[in-house]
Amino acid sequence: MGSGTTLIEAKLLGRNAVGVDINPQSVSISETNLKFQCETNARIFSRNGNAADLYFIKDNCIDFICTHPPYANIIKYSKGMEGDISLLAVDDFLEEMQKVAKESYRVLKKGKMCAVMIGDVRKYGKVIPLGFRVMECFLQAGFLNKEIIIKEQHNCRSTGHWEKQDKNFLLLAHEYIFVFQK
Numbered sequence: 001m002g003s004g005t006t007l008i009e010a011k012l013l014g015r016n017a018v019g020v021d022i023n024p025q026s027v028s029i030s031e032t033n034l035k036f037q038c039e040t041n042a043r044i045f046s047r048n049g050n051a052a053d054l055y056f057i058k059d060n061c062i063d064f065i066c067t068h069p070p071y072a073n074i075i076k077y078s079k080g081m082e083g084d085i086s087l088l089a090v091d092d093f094l095e096e097m098q099k100v101a102k103e104s105y106r107v108l109k110k111g112k113m114c115a116v117m118i119g120d121v122r123k124y125g126k127v128i129p130l131g132f133r134v135m136e137c138f139l140q141a142g143f144l145n146k147e148i149i150i151k152e153q154h155n156c157r158s159t160g161h162w163e164k165q166d167k168n169f170l171l172l173a174h175e176y177i178f179v180f181q182k
């Protein structure tokens, strides 16, 4: 959920939605951001929980999944919170994402889509293709690749340095939106 962007869009579009975030602070921020009047009658639920264990959602009952996980530990969303995958280095992060992919596959209806936004990371000047490694987790869970969308990043820390940067590597200025089909 983060700050609730996806739930806000669901509400505006009149789509029933359940949002999940491991961090109770994210739940309360999202609930505050969702306090606005709109003409739709969407039923929106926010839930403090772990995307790697969606025990409170039955098999084959969700029409669409939209998820934006942390990019391993590039930005830490909590301090020492159990289950927060933003505290994990790449290998442990991918192990948890495998569970997220498996749970996503379980709860989604057959034929429906699961969209995942994720970016790559760089360590010691080398690119770690986190996006494609997360993609593999979803393929291993049984999903098929429907689309790979490249999302150009604007107004991020690297934007102004893209052309005039003086280091011997290119700055990452895109993210992926993988659209998987069950």
Ligand SMILES: C[S@@+](CC[C@H](N)C(=O)[O-])C[C@H]1O[C@@H](n2cnc3c(N)ncnc32)[C@H](O)[C@@H]1O
Pocket: 001, 002, 003, 004, 005, 006, 020, 021, 022, 023, 026, 049, 050, 051, 052, 068, 069, 070, 071, 077, 083, 084, 085, 086
């Ligand atoms: C990149 S942010 C999402 C931002 C969101 N798209 C928005 O617009 O605000 C990633 C979120 O994943 C949450 N998170 C980390 N580990 C999680 C887990 N195991 N299950 C569910 N959410 C988790 C973090 O608390 C954080 O809010």
